[in-house]
Amino acid sequence: MAVPKRRQSKSRSAIRRAQVMKKSVPSFVPCARCGEPKRTHRMCAGCGYYRDRLVIAPKEEDQA
Numbered sequence: 001m002a003v004p005k006r007r008q009s010k011s012r013s014a015i016r017r018a019q020v021m022k023k024s025v026p027s028f029v030p031c032a033r034c035g036e037p038k039r040t041h042r043m044c045a046g047c048g049y050y051r052d053r054l055v056i057a058p059k060e061e062d063q064a
Helices: 010-021
Strands: 028-030 037-039
Touching: none
Parallel strands: none
Antiparallel strands: 028 037
């Protein structure tokens, strides 16, 4: 069985671990219906549609 010849330093381990924890910035695209920015492959928060299908009916806001 393969065994490391020398112990890996804390710095080496941290460098490797730092790459795992990196996350990319979520990309936003304009909604095809209302033009509001939304995340890709997600329902639009403004109009409630996802791929030409109503998922959640938008809430009616009072203008009082």
